Amino acid sequence: MRLKSPQELEELREELRREAPRTKVRVCCGTGCRAAGAEEVLAAFREEVSRQGLDVEITSSGCQGWCERGPLVAVEGMEIFYQGVSPYDVPAIVDHTLKRGKPLERLLYWENGEAIPWRDKIPFYRKQVRVILRNCGRIDPEDIRDYIHVGGYAALAKVLSEMSPEEVIEEIRRAGLRGRGGAGFPTARKWAACRAQKETPKYLICNGDEGDPGAFMDRSVLEGDPHSVIEGMIIAAYAIGDIPEGYIYVRAEYPLAVKRLETAIKQAEEYGLLGDDILGTGFSFRLEIKRGAGAFVCGESTALMYSIEGKRGMPRQTPPRSVERGLWGKPTVLNNVKTFASVPVIISRGADWFAGIGTEGSKGTMVFALTGKVRNTGLVEVPMGITIRELVYDIGGGPREGRIKA
Numbered sequence: 270m271r272l273k274s275p276q277e278l279e280e281l282r283e284e285l286r287r288e289a290p291r292t293k294v295r296v297c298c299g300t301g302c303r304a305a306g307a308e309e310v311l312a313a314f315r316e317e318v319s320r321q322g323l324d325v326e327i328t329s330s331g332c333q334g335w336c337e338r339g340p341l342v343a344v345e346g347m348e349i350f351y352q353g354v355s356p357y358d359v360p361a362i363v364d365h366t367l368k369r370g371k372p373l374e375r376l377l378y379w380e381n382g383e384a385i386p387w388r389d390k391i392p393f394y395r396k397q398v399r400v401i402l403r404n405c406g407r408i409d410p411e412d413i414r415d416y417i418h419v420g421g422y423a424a425l426a427k428v429l430s431e432m433s434p435e436e437v438i439e440e441i442r443r444a445g446l447r448g449r450g451g452a453g454f455p456t457a458r459k460w461a462a463c464r465a466q467k468e469t470p471k472y473l474i475c476n477g478d479e480g481d482p483g484a485f486m487d488r489s490v491l492e493g494d495p496h497s498v499i500e501g502m503i504i505a506a507y508a509i510g511d512i513p514e515g516y517i518y519v520r521a522e523y524p525l526a527v528k529r530l531e532t533a534i535k536q537a538e539e540y541g542l543l544g545d546d547i548l549g550t551g552f553s554f555r556l557e558i559k560r561g562a563g564a565f566v567c568g569e570s571t572a573l574m575y576s577i578e579g580k581r582g583m584p585r586q587t588p589p590r591s592v593e594r595g596l597w598g599k600p601t602v603l604n605n606v607k608t609f610a611s612v613p614v615i616i617s618r619g620a621d622w623f624a625g626i627g628t629e630g631s632k633g634t635m636v637f638a639l640t641g642k643v644r645n646t647g648l649v650e651v652p653m654g655i656t657i658r659e660l661v662y663d664i665g666g667g668p669r670e671g672r673i674k675a
Contacts, residue, residue: 271541275550293327295342295406313356335647349366349387352377398651421497423613441460441620447631448605469599473512479606492526495530574601637660
């Protein structure tokens with residue numbers, strides 16, 4: 270199905286939203302929950318629902334965040350959230366919840382002697398503001414129709430049909446978006462500097478080479494919401510101009526992220542949202558995945574570019590900056606996974622909305638991987654300006670009991 274205009278995209282979205290609502294069971298199949306047996310839970314649900322002939326949709330999702338308590342299962346339509354689910358729990362969930370509409374209390378989260386049925390009221394989620402992770406755990410990352418249903422590619426359609434490249438860059442500037450890879454460089458300034466370069470072609474790179482020990486933020490976004498990154502990159506390519514193709518650089522140790530990216534790129538091309546003549550607007554942009562071999566140094570931008578070129582990954586001195594002379598000696602913009610994932614929601618909801626989150630100097634949110642000796646390990650997204658104490662105690666539940674052995 271190839272969409273030939275922004276109007277056809279909106280018609281498809283309305284069609285998806287008009288479909289009769291069904292109870293939907295989402296089993297977290299992010300890497301953490303998969304390691305705890307989520308795929309077996311998913312298979313058990315499908316088998317049991319099929320055996321009983323129930324009109325219930327069983328689907329997987331990306332990381333739902335609370336890795337400590339996986340596998341996680343969300344029953345949408347009933348707002349019931351289960352933790353620590355095993356295949357042996359599935360018949361009871363089907364009987365109590367899907368057939369009789371009652372929660373299975375032993376799998377709920379309990380606080381002060383009271384069962385909390387839905388995740389938004391659980392302390393781990395209560396202080397979070399999910400912008401980058403807005404769709405992670407809430408859509409099937411391998412189904413583009415699920416992404417379109419929740420508003421996916423609406424920002425791209427708006428940009429291509431209503432905004433000039435300069436207006437896009439100005440919106441990102443007003444939002445105050447900074448690079449989420451660590452340096453915090455203003456995104457709009459980088460895009461504008463590259464747009465001003467006369468030499469062509471230009472290139473766009475998404476840095477998904479996440480090598481920090483214990484970090485799994487970028488991986489989880491790529492696994493759980495790959496289309497948000499793709500959409501953000503297409504918008505960036507349009508804003509910068511003269512970019513025929515881009516690259517997503519992902520370490521080979523992230524096989525699930527690579528698989529879901531490959532599926533997302535293929536689907537976006539089939540729907541006319543990536544490739545030639547996107548949405549019939551005449552704008553074209555292609556994407557290719559480049560796998561890194563695991564060298565930590567290739568997380569540095571210039572070393573990463575050498576790696577894409579097939580050379581040894583070694584940083585080079587600057588200037589010239591990458592926006593002047595980057596990949597194959599051409600002007601290049603490189604941003605992080607989380608930076609690109611932030612772009613569509615800024616365009617859709619507006620710069621003022623995004624700038625209203627965080628602090629005066631650092632707008633928006635940041636994603637953290639809580640690991641180590643905290644009670645609630647997992648993936649969290651919080652406003653800029655939150656304290657370490659709030660992260661560790663209010664969300665992470667405080668340190669685990671016992672001492673770390675030397």
